Each structure stands twice: as C-alpha cells, then as structure tokens.
Amino acid sequence: MSLLSIGKSGLLSAQVGLATTSNNITNANTAGYNRQVAIQSDSITQYQGFGYVGTGTEISAVRRYYDNFLATSLRNAESNQASLNTYNTQISQVDNLLSDTSAGLSPALQDFFNGVQDATASPASTAARQSMLSNAESLVSRFQSMSARLTEIGDGVNSQIKSSVSEINSYAQQIAAINNTIAGMTTETAAPNDLLDKRDQMLTELNKLVKINVTQGDNNMLNVSFGTGQPLVQGNTSYQLATSTSDTDAGHVTLGYQTASGAFSELPDSVFTGGQLGGLVDFRDNALTTAQNSLGQIAAGLATAFNAQHVLGQDQNGDAGTNFFNPISAYVGPSTKNSLNSTATVSATVTDASALTSSDYSVDYDGTNFNVTRLSDGKVTKIDPYPQTEAQVIDGVSYSISGDAATNDSFLVKPTYYAAQQLSLAISDPSKIALAAPIATAAPTTNVGNASISAGTVDANYLTAGNQITSTTTLSYDKASATLSGFPANQDVTVTGTDGTSTVYPAGTAVPYTDGATISFGGVSFAISGTPADQDTFTVGPNTSGVGDSRNGALLAGLQTKNVLNNGSSTFQTSYAQIVNVVGTKARAAQISSTAADAAVTQATNNQQSVSGVNLDEEAANLLRYQQAYQAAGKVIQVAGTLFDTLLSLSS
Template identity: 75%
Template sequence: MSSLLSIGKSGLLAAQVGLSTTGNNITNAGVAGYSRQAAIQSDTATQDQGFGFVGSGTEVSAVRRYYDNFLAVQLRNAESSQASLDSYTKQISQVDNLLADPTAGLSPALQDFFNGVQDATSNPASAASRQAMLSTANSLVSRFQGLSARMTEIASGVNGQISSTVNEINSYARELASLNNTIAGLTTDGKAPNDLLDHRDQMLTELNKLVKTTVIPGDNNTLTVEFGTGQPLVVGNTAFQLATSTSPTDASRVTVGYQTASGAFSALPDSVLTGGQIGGLLEFRNGAMDRAQNSLGQVAAGLAVSFNAQHVLGQDQNGALGTAFFNPINAYVGVNSRNSPASTANVSAVVTDAGKLTASDYSVDFDGTNFNVTRLSDGQVTQINPFPQTVPQTIDGVDYTITGTPADKDNFLVRPTYNAAHDISVAITDRTKIALAAPIATAAPNANAGNAKISAGTVDKNYLTPGNALAAPVTLSYDKASNSLSGFPPTQDVTVTVNGVATVYPAGTPTVPYTDGAAISFGGINFNISGTPADLDTFTIGPNISGVGDSRNGALLAGLQTKNILDNGNATYQTTYAQMVNFVGNKAREAQITGSAADAAVDQATKQKESVSGVNLDEEAANLLRYQQAYQASGKVMQVASTLFDVLLNIR
C-alpha cells in the first residue's frame, strides 16, 4: 500500500509542479523577454518484484526553459540595426528639413543678393541701389550664419545623446556583470535560474539597441560581452566602463573611450562603435552632418573668395581700386592636445582659391623632418616643401602657413570650410566703396581715319601686382607699313591671342603685329582691337577718371551667379548647394527605406523567436486541463490506496 501511496503522491507533486509552471507562463505571458518554461517529468527507479519490474512513480527532473540562442542573437542584431537606423533617421531628417525649406534655405537669399547686385549694376550712380546691395549682402550673411547655427545646435544635441547613451551602456554593463555573478552562484548540478537568465537576455536586448555587441558563453552560465572588433564590455563579474571626452583636436565634438580605474581616458576609434543608437549617431555625425556643414561652408567660402577676387578688380565711387567685399575666411585649425609641450609649432590656413576648395577636412602631421597634409576624404598626402617656409603653400585652395619649432608627431586638424558659414561677414559698410566700375578706360579718337574699334577692356589679378596699375594713359599707334602696334609699356610683356593661340612678346619689343580681333593683354589689362585701322591711328588705355556711372565690374560681379566657379570650375554656388541638399535628401530617404526593411526584419525575427520561446495562452490553457486531470487522477490513486489499507485493517 505504501508503494501505491508513494506512486500517487509522486504523481500529485509532479502535477502540482506542472500546474505551477503553467500558471507562471500564463501570468508572465506579457513580460518582455520571458521564455516559456515546462516541467520535464521522468519515471523513478523500478523495483524487481520477482515476476518483473514495477514502477515506483514519477519525478520532475527539470523545469526547462525554451530558448534558442541562434534566434535570440538574430533578433538582437536586427534590433540593433533598427535602433541605429531610427537614430540616424531622426537626426538627418532635421538637416533635410532645414536645408530643403524653400523659404528658410539658402537659395532664396543667394537669389536676392545677386538681384541686388544686378540692380546696383543697372543703377551704379544710385545711392539707394548701392545701399540695397549692402542690405541683401548682410541678409545673405545672416542666412549663412543662421543655417550654421542650427547645424551647430543639431551637432551639440548629438554630443549630448552620445554622452547619455554611454551612461546607459555603462548601467547595463554593471547590471550584466552583477547578474553574471548571481547566475554563476545559483547554477548547480546543471540547473540554472531560468528567470534570471531571461532577465539577463532582456538586458542584452536593450544593450544591443544602444550598441551592437557580441556575446560569448562562459563557465557556469556566465557571458562575455564585447563590441566592435573585440573590445570588452563585460567579462564575468567585471564591467568595463566607457566615458566621453572632448576630441583632442576639436572641442566641439565628443569622443568615446574607456575610463580606467585611475580616471584616465583612453579614446576608441568611432569605427568600433557600430549599431544601436550610438552607431547611428556617430554615422550621422561623421557622414551626413559633417558633409552638410562642410558643403555649406564651401559655398560660403567660395562666394566670399571669388566675389572678393572680382571686387578688388573694380573701382569704387571715390576712384580707388576695390577692396575685399567680404572678410577673409580663415580655416578652423585644431591643435592636438597631445602634442609635445616642447612644441611651438603653429599652423594657420586661409581660403584663397574658390575653384580648388574642397569640402574635406585635413590632417597636418610632423614626422620629425617634414610636415605632411593629408586630405581625409581620400587620403591624398601633400608635403609642405620647403620647411621652414618662405611663403605660404597653397593646397586645395587653402594657403598654409606653419611657424615655430615642431616636435615629432605634432598633429593639427584643419577644417577649411566647417566654420565658414558661421564666419562669413560683409567687410564693406560704406556704399561708395562698392567697386562697380572698371579701373581702366579705353578710347579710339574720332580723328582716327580707319574703322578699327577697341573694346572697353577688363583687368585681371595681375593688374594688382605692384607697378602694373596704370598711373597715366598708354597710347598705342598703328603703323600701316609694318601692320603693327607700338607704344606698349617697355617693362611689361605683351600677349596676343589669336584663335586660342597665345604669342608672348617680351618686354621692350618695339612693335607688335596687328591681327583683326586679336585679344591683347599686358600688365593684367585685357582688350581687343577689331576692324581696319588707318596709318597712325591711335588707341588709348588709361585710368578710369569718370567711373561714377560705369558698371562694367558690376556686370562681372553679377555674372558670378551663373559662372562655374566651385569644384574646379564645374559648379555654381546654387548647384553646389543643390547637390548638398540632394545628398542629404537622398540619405534621409535611403534611411527611411532601409528603416522599413529593418522593421520587417525585426518583426520576422521576433516571430521566429516567439515560436520557440513565446507563451501560447491556448496551449497553456490545455496544459492546465491536462495537469488538473493528472492531479485529480493521482489523488484518486492515493484515495484507492487509502481504501485498500482500510480494508486490510478491518479484516479479522
């Protein structure tokens, strides 16, 4: 009888465990990360009764946790990619909305500015038109500065989010290390604390939404958590702490690294922080954000430099040569805080050529002998030669000047256009200083017998070379017998271009052959003479002494709007800006499409994981009935055993 009672009791206890396990599944069905559990029964040892072996009941050998590590890793990776894309999309959408705004973007302000230039060119003597041109210039500068300020705010917000995310990562790392320690202590004889394992896996899921990790199983159900290319985050019960610090070459951006026990900071390359929110933030900052801000600065710097280059070739209302319309654009130069204290090297960089200017950043490094300038967009290296310098060296439209005594491994970060939109400003405040006129005037006297005409003439940058500016008129005389012109300044070469072929006549050449329609230049002065001159006909090129109503330089300034100046003469200001807007828009759209695919991948991975680990309430309801019936049946076995025992006691 005791054997029958024992069998019934074992079945009763097993059914009770099954009911408890099923009930636990039902009550935790909505808990994130909970894995379905099941009571695993096995029969107990049988006993030899002579005629054969008779069973002695059942026992619960384990409470099994239904969990597939492959599916869990698949889901974590999908959620990490989803979080990265979500973070990236939120940030780039801000930049996209900012740049593409038809009223707040740059294009309307650029158009208004050049409308002002054209109006002043049409009315060069009008004080109102000149003042309106200054007003539109200041409005354009304000637009540049406003866009730059908004981008700086977005970048600052990214810095804050990176720091916040690092703090969250550290919190999860500490909790995972603590759980590792607790789980290892509770793991005995192959039995593991299922609920703690679920809790740890859920924390790994949340951690992967912050940064993509790799999980390596260890002894006693512990896990090692790594990120990037094997950088440790959790090893056993030890959590490695991350921290943020300002970049050694740019105080406006934060970097991520390890925080040692002594408080020292060891920076990590951004490339190891992939996936999750922090991966999306860094990808946005180092990609779309930097390119957008650099490209905006490229337009600002390109406009300032090219407009200045033409403006200084004009003449203002006071009869003086033009001065810079915009203030110079100085590149941002970040001195690496890790440079040797013994170094006195200093790097300065000024944008001087709009056409060769790029939107890239540059690293300037001293190798112990030479300074090398590396274009970070493609790795192209240019050596500063000679060093020490005698004059600035121009690299990609930027003049580099390096002074002082460097130390080995000195490093500088040069960002030619990053702050240009913020730094651009109008240098002229006096409307009479706007140089709309040309500094030279040409004339063909009415007394000439031939029909040859001389063009109005222009000047180029060589006119600004000391000694080239005209102090008095130059009179050219035509000699019919030799078909040549004489009277050119004796100290300047004369270049005659016919059908694209240039011929240079050295300074002091007494006569220069005449060709109808040829382009003639000397000392930065350019003009054409066309037609048939008569013998002794003269042509005069002299200083412009009545240029108040002249707008030849104004027309050239207005023409800059549609001239291919930037990108080595392949793009206008507007097209460069449009390319940037298009790039950001495409990236935003790409992120949205990829994000939709990531959402689908997460949904699919979730369903696959839930098919193994998820709680099915219909199934659990059936299990309740099954265990209830088993419980009742085991109770009936015990009842029968009790009845039989009573019968034996009542036998006399």
Template identity: 75%
Template sequence: MSSLLSIGKSGLLAAQVGLSTTGNNITNANTPGYNRQVAIQGDTGTQYQGFGYVGTGTEVEAVRRFYDNFLATSLRNAEANQASLDAYSAQIGQIDNLLADPTAGLSPALQDFFNGVQNATASPASSAARQSLLSNAESLASRFQGMSARLNEVAAGVNNQMVSNVGEINAYAKKLADINNTIAGLTTSTAEPNDLLDKRDQMLTELNKLVKVTVTPGDNNMLNVQFGTGQPLVVGNKPFQLGTSTSPTDASRITIGYATDSGAFTELPDTVFTGGQLGGLIEFRDGAMDRAQNSLGQVAAGLATAFNAQHVLGQDQNGALGTNFFNPINAYVGTNTRNSPLSTAQVTAVVTDAGGLTASDYSVDYDGTNFNVTRKSDGKITQINPFPQTTPQVIDGVSYSITGTPQPKDNFLVRPTYNAAKDITVAIKDRDKIALAAPIATAAPTTNVGNGKISAGSVDKNYLTPGNAVTAPITLTYDKASGSFSGFPPNQDVTVTVNGTATVYPAGTPVPYTDGANISFGGVNFAISGTPADLDTFTVGPNTSGVGDSRNGALLGALQTKNILDNGAATFQTTYAQMVNYVGTKAREAQISGTAADAAVTQATKAQQEVSGVNLDEEAANLLRYQQAYQASGKVMQVASQLFDTVLSIGR
C-alpha cells in the first residue's frame, strides 16, 4: 500500500507543479520578455518484484522555458534596425520641412534679393530702389541666419539625445553585469533561474534598441555583450562605461568613447555605433545634417563671394570703386586641443573663390615637414607649398594662411561653409555705395569720318591691380595704312580675342584691327566694330557721370542665372534645390525603410512568439489536463488508503 500511496503522492506533486507552471504562464502572458515555461516530468525508476519491474511514480525533472536564441537574436536585430530608422527619420523630417518650406525656405528670399538687384538696375538713380535692394539683402542674410540657427538647434538636440542614450546604455550595462553575477550564482547543473534569464533577455532587447549589440555566451551561464566591431560593453560581471566629450576640433560636436572613474576618456570612431537610436542619430548627424549645413553654407559663401567679386568692379554714386557688398566669409578653423603645447601654429582660411568652393570639410595636418590639406569627402590631399608660406595658398576656393612654428602631428579642422549661413552679413549700409555703374566709359567722337563703333566696355578683376585703373582718358587712333590702332597705355600688354582665340601684343606696339574683336588691357575690356576711317579716334576713360549708369548692376543681376558654383556647373538656386532634393530623398528613403523595418519586426516577433509566447488556449487546455491529473492522483491516494484500511480490518 505504501508504494501505491507514494505513486499517488508523486503524481499529485507533479500535477501541482504543472498547475503552478501553467498558472504562471497565464498570469504572465502580457509580461514583456516573458518566455513560456513547461514542467518536464520523468519517472522515478522501477522496482523488481520477482515477476517483473513495477514503477514507483513520477518526478519533475525541470521547469524549462521555451527559448530559441536564433529567433531572439533575429528579433533584436530587427528592432535595432527599426529604432535606428525611427531616430533617423524623426531628425531628417525636421530639416526636410525646413528646407522645402515654400514660404520660409531660402528660394523666396533669393528671388526677392535678385528682384531688388533688377529693380535697382532698371532705376540706378532711384534712392528708393537702392534702399529696397539693401532691405532685400538684409532679409536674405536674415533668412540664411535663421535657417542656420534652426539647423544648429536640431544639431544641439541630437547632441542631447546622444548624451541621454549613452547614459541609458551605461545603466543597462551595469544592470546586465549585476544580473549576470546573480544568474551565475543561482545556476546549477540541473536548474536555471528562468525569471532572471527572461529579465536579462529583456534588458538586452531594450539595450539593442539604443545601440546594436552582439551577444556571446560566457562562463557559468553569463553573457558577454559587444557593440560595433567587437568593442566590449559587458564581459561577465564587469561592465564597461561609455562617456561623451566635445570634439577636440569642434566644441559644438559630441564624441563618444570609453570613460573611466578617474576621468580618462578614449574616443571611439563614429562608425562603431551602428543600429539602434544612437546609430541612427550618428548616421543622421554625419550624413544629412552635415551636408545640409555645409550645402546651405556653400550657397551663402558662394553668393557673398561672387557678388562681392562683381560689386568691387563697379562704381558707386560717389564715383568711387565699389567695396564688398557682403562681409567676407571666414571658414571655421578648429585647432585640435591635443596639439603639442609647444606648437604656435595658427591656420586661417577665407573663402575667396565661389566656383572652387565645395561642401566638404578639410583636415590640415603637419607631418613634421609639410602641411597637408585633406578633403574629407574623397580623401584628396593637397600640400601647402612652399612652407613657410610667402603668400596664401588657395585650395578649393579657400585661401589658407599658416603662421607660427608647428609641431609634428599638429591637426586642424577646416569647415569652409559650415558657419557661412550663420556668418553672412551685409557690409554696405549706405545706399549710395551700391556700385551699379561701371568705372570706365567709352566714346567715339562725332568728328570721326568712318562708321566705327566702340562698345560700352567693362572691367575684370585685373582692373583692381595697382596701376591698372584708368584715371585719365586714353585715346586710340586708327591708322588706315597699317590697319592698326595706337595710343594704348605704354606699360600694358594688349590682348585681342577673335572667335575665342587670344593674341597678346607687347606694350607700346600697334594693335591690328579686326572687326568686332574683343580688346583688353589692364582689366579693361571693350570691342570696336565697323569700318573706321583713317585717324578716327576712340576714347576709354574714367566714368565721370555714372549716376544713371547700371552696367555693373546688370552684371550683378546676371549672377542669379549664371553657373558659378561647383566649378561653373550650378547656379545658387540649383545648388540649393539639389540640397533640398537630397534631404527629401533621404527622408523618403527613411520612411520606406522604416515601413519595411516595421514589417520585419512584426514577422520576427511572430516567429519568436510561436516558440516562446504564451498561447492562452493551449494553457487553458494544460490547466484542465493538470487538474485532471491532480484529481486522479488524489483518487490513487484515496484508493490506497481504503485498501490499507481493508487490510487492517482483516486483522481485527
């Protein structure tokens, strides 16, 4: 009877464990990270009774959780990608809305500015038109500044989120190390703390949403966690702490690396932080964010530089040569805080050529002998030659001046256009100083016998070279016998261009006449056409009555549609449109990829839940099954008791 009673008791206890396990599954069906469990039963062996072996009951060998590491890893990877795309999409959506806004974007302000130039050109003597041009210029500069400020706000928000994410990652790393230690202490050869394993897996899931991690098994049921290309975050029960610091070359930029309690900081490259919110933020900052800021700055710096270059070739209402319309654009130069304290080297960079300007950043490095300027967008290296410099060197539209005594490994970050939109300002405040006229005037006396004509004339940048400015009338006389003109300045060569072919005539020599050919000397350009008679004269002199002249204004207005940027391949509007299109395309790509990522998470979740999730219908069936087993085992014990009572009654 005792064996039957024991068998019934073992069945009763096993059914009780089954009921508890099933009940636990039901009550945790909605608990995040919970993996369903099942009681694994086995028999307790048999005893030989002479006629054969008789069973002795059952026992619960283990309570096992249903967990598939492959499916769990697939789900974590899908969620890391989803979190990355969500973070990227949220950020790029902000700048996409800013740049593409038809009223608050840059395009309307650019159009208004050049409309002001056209109106002033049409009425160069009008004070109202000139004042309107200055107002439009101020509005354009303000629009650049406002857009730059908004982009900087987005960048500051990214920095704050990066700092927050690093703090959360550190918290999870510490918790994972602690729970690793606890799990190791509670794990036996036959049992594992299922609830702690679930909590650890849930922590990994949440951590993976911040930055994509790789999980590998460690000693004694612990897990090791790495990110990037194998950088450790948790090794057994030891967490590694991350920290943030300002970039050594840009105080507005956050860098991430390993931090110690002593304050030491080892910077890590941005490329190791992939996936998760942090990966999405870094991808956005280093990609679309930087390009938007640099491209906006390229338009601002290009406009200011090109407009200034033409404006200084004009003449204002006071009869003076034009000055800079916009203030010059200085490139951002960040001196690496890790440079040798013995170094006195300083780098200055000024935007001087709109056409050569790019939207790239540059690294300036001293190798102990030479300074090398590396364009970061494609790695192209240009050497500063000679060094020490005798004159500034222009690289990609930026004039570099390096002074002081450098030390090996000195490093500087140059961002030619990064702050240009923020820094653009109007230099001219007096409307009379707007140089709409040309500084030269040409004429053909009415006493000429032939029908030769001379064009209005213009000047180029060579006119600004000291000694080239025309201060008194120059009279050119035609000699019919030789078919040439004389009277050119005795110290300046003359260039004659016919159908794109230029011929240079030394100073002081007669210049053969070709109908319609362009003639230039000392930065002065004009053309003579027709059939001049012998001794006919033409004059080129200073513009003494240029109040109603708008030749330079027309050239300023033509800059709107002229291909200036990207080495003469794009206008200001098309460059801005390309930037808007790039950001819009990236935003759309993020939306499409986000939709795909959501579907991938849904699919991975379904696959994982089919193995590890709680099915309430199945658990309800298990509940009935264990209830029946419990009742049946109780019945076995009841029968055993009755049989035992019968045996006792026989002996009375």
C-alpha cells in the first residue's frame, strides 16, 4: 500500500477518535449516557519479500463502556430509594396527623372525660350536662376530621397509583418500540450505542416506578418483568397494566393486567415491590390501613362501651338511659362476582368493645357453611348454625346473615375502618344524659342493728326483660337462721364473698348472711356490711328521686382509665398512644432507611460512573492525543505528496 493510503487511514482514524471524544465531552451531563471509545487496530500487512510491511490503521469498533452488573446494582439501589422515599413521604403525613399535640385525638378524649367528670360532680346542673354534650360533639368532630384526613391521604395514594401505572405502561411501550429499532440496526460487529443508552435510561426511569428484572432477549433486545416474573416487555411486545375498583370495596384500587379483550385480570399487591408504586402499595396496605382501622377501633370501642354503661343509667327525667352514641355498623361489601341468583345479605354491628380487633374480615359461603376469616391472621370461624336462629358474635361484632346464598358468595367486612367517620351522637338533650343509677337501696332508721347496705349497681343482665325493678323489694334478716329472705321469687341469688368465692342460691330459698359479701340477682348488685339485728330490713327499689344522683356518671367517667380495649388490656388513651408509637416508629424507620438508600444510590452511581461515566480531564487529554495523531497523519500525506512530486520531476 502506498504511503498516501497509510497516511489517509491514520487521518481517518484520528478523525473518528476526535469525533468520539468530542461526543463524550458534549454528553458528559446527559442522563444515561455511557462513554464511548474508538477502538483502533492495524490493517492487514503485506509481504514484500524481505518481510511484512504495514498498510495503515482502521477503526474496528466504537466501543460503549457498559457494565451490566454495575448498571443492575444501580437500578436496584434506585428502585429501593424511590420506594422508601415515597413511603417516607406518605407515612410522615400520618405521623404528623396522629402525633399533633393540639389537633390529635388525646386532647379531645381528655376534654370529653373531663366533661363527664364535671357533669358527674354536678348532676343537677344543666350547664354541666350541656358542657359534657359539647365536649362529646368536639370529640366526634375530631374523630371524623382525622378519619377524613386519612381518607384524603388514601385518595391521594390511589390517584398516584393510577398515575404510576400510566407511566409504567408508557415506558413499556417505548421500550418495546426501541427494542424493535435496535434489533433492526444491530449487526454482528456494531450496535447503535445512542439507542442502547436511551433504552437503558428508559429502564432506569421505569425501575424507579416499579422494581424490574431485565434479561437478554434475541437480537440484542431486552425482556422486562416485575414481581415474581410478571412480564412487562417481551422483545417488541409490551403488556399493559391497569387499575380497577375492588370487587368488595369501592374505595380500594386494585392492580392487574389489561387483557387484549379489554378485561381486567387482577394481580396480588405483593408482586408490586420497589419503586414508587411499590412504596405506595406498601404504605396503603399496611401503615394507612392500620392507622385507619386502629383509629376506628377506638371510636367503635368508645361508642360501644359508653353506650353499654349509659343504658344502665337513669336520665334527669327518671327514664332509663338510651344510647349516648349511635351504634357502629361495620362496612359490608358484597362481591360484584356473587351469583345473580343469590339473595344473601350480611349485616354486622359492633357489640363488644373488649373483643373488637382492628382487622378486616372475609365472609365466604362454601356451599354448605358461611365462614368468617380474620384477614390479619387467617383465623376462621364458622357461622353455626346456618341458617341462623340468632345473630352470632365474632370478635366483638354481631353477624346476621339472611337470604339464600350461592356457592362462592363472598363479603368483605370492615368493622372499624369507617367507624371514626361514622361516629355520631344519639342524644342532643342534656336531660337525657343518664348519670343516675336506676335503683335505690336503703336501710330504715328503725333497724336496731348496725348493718348498712351499699348504694347498689346494675349490670347488663338488668336490661333482660323481667329483671327491671319496678317496685320495692324488702329483704328481712332472721337472726335465728342468720339468713336474708324476701328476694324476688323467680330469680336466683348469687353471693360473692370478700375472698371472691361465689355461691348461687336457687330462687325462693333463704340466703345465708355474710358480712361484706356482694349480693346479686337479676343484674342488681349490692353489699350488706355490719351486724344486723333480728328482723332488720333492707330495701332495693326503683330510683324515684335521682336528679342529684351520679352513680352511673361515676362509672361512665371511670371508663377513661378502665382497660376496655384489646381484651381488657388497654384504655382508650393507651390504645391511641400505641397507634402513635407504631406509626411514629415506622416513620422513623422509613426516614433512616431512606437516608441509607440515598447513600447506597450515591455509592452505586459512583461505581457505575467509574466505568461508564465521562471524565472530562481524560477526554481533554484524548482530544490532544487525537489532534496530534491527526496532524501527524496529515504530515505523512504531505510527505507522500512531496515524494510523488519528486518522482514526477525525475520522470520528466
């Protein structure tokens, strides 16, 4: 080969090197750009008899510096970062709401029970009663406003989930399209580096939305999946995700595939991990639902326990107490997939504050039985018998099922999720507050002995038909037999000693007297203490002058410090404090994890950029190197020209 051709090959190679280096410099700040290097090699040498002589140089490839391991590590770190940052942003809102010392629930609870105590101290005062009602209205408003804010956060999450799904679908379509273009432009020795960079950047952005797995496909195409292998892109084909309303809960957005026919195929939330979507789903299904259910548990527990005690009292008009709060009905969502021939209906009402949990439940008919499944741990309780003869109470919720069910009928029951929103007062008249007890006891002044009788209380059995005291019952002590007589003829009598031992005496029999023992019949309890004389009497009758009585009010006020919730292990205040603590702990953990994720992304970025990133100092040195090579190759061409001119002059 001539000297001129050798110089020309060097000139062209240097020109490619200059172009590649210049391209690196100008794209140093381009997102997703991987630096490129012109790979130069010598041309085929020629044998000249005395040996092999070089024929110049050539560019064998423009290499893209890309490390799949480092790129995958960076994508994983960014997916985790996006998930944690999203979760942290969302849970911070809930944490701020619950822990607010002025707008949280604790001050409203305290004010409410302060009002109960003030009314108990002055039961005849209309002002004190009205103040109690006002504090109750404020408490109801606080429950409702907090529930509304949590619902608002949930609506925002649902909106973001839908937006994320739209973005995921857009990236999936673009990746499938660029896969097709790359496949068409790829040769055995070269690939379109700029399109590969663009595709990698799309994968990076997609991975920030949901954690993906990328595998190599045919002809330089990539396959993309998520979760446990659910496909998003297969070669040049993309799969579309979609959102839909839950079959059993109109307020819950579900995720799945949009099929070719337009139908919706639901996927479990557990497959959506990592990325913004994973963080939203995790927050919604765990932290937000837990906060809403737990807040509702307190609301439903307060309403149920307060009502249970309030109906045992007597109001200012002498009437029996009624519900102070309206009863809490659980949300029941029949599945839209239930048989059209089914007429089954399920109703559920909270009846027992102590047994109430913060879990949701699934009620399913298997063709023979209805089974109630506690979703928090999978515990199954059968409705027995079915058809029902009376409502069945499960975890503090009374279930009533009617109609004809079809196999696989399903219902979602949420006893507490909407309870805080549903909480409301049942009375508005201060005189209807039942602060007095419905019974009155007395020991006549004509008694000779020194025995006394306690004021007396009633329990839920008092509300059973026939147990209410409408006339005075007189108990008489017989010294010879040391017994009390005169109890209602149709009611057993239970005597509980100071040691806690109870003895039941059949109706109509005399009851041995025990100093200080508690005597109970028909839901009425009282104690007689001291030494009665023969024929001393004690009376138990209706409370006919209870305007100044506050015995039931004291029991209502005592609910503040009574372990009512969670099987009698926590008060309303401690339960709320536990919610605040749980959410606060999650928020703090999310904040720490988010900070750690940021550091992990920084480290992974540095590692990836050490291979694929553009170093401007290095590129500047390459620019000078290629410039000098270009100039030198030009000099070779100049020398070749001079030699050619000399040969021409010799021939003439």
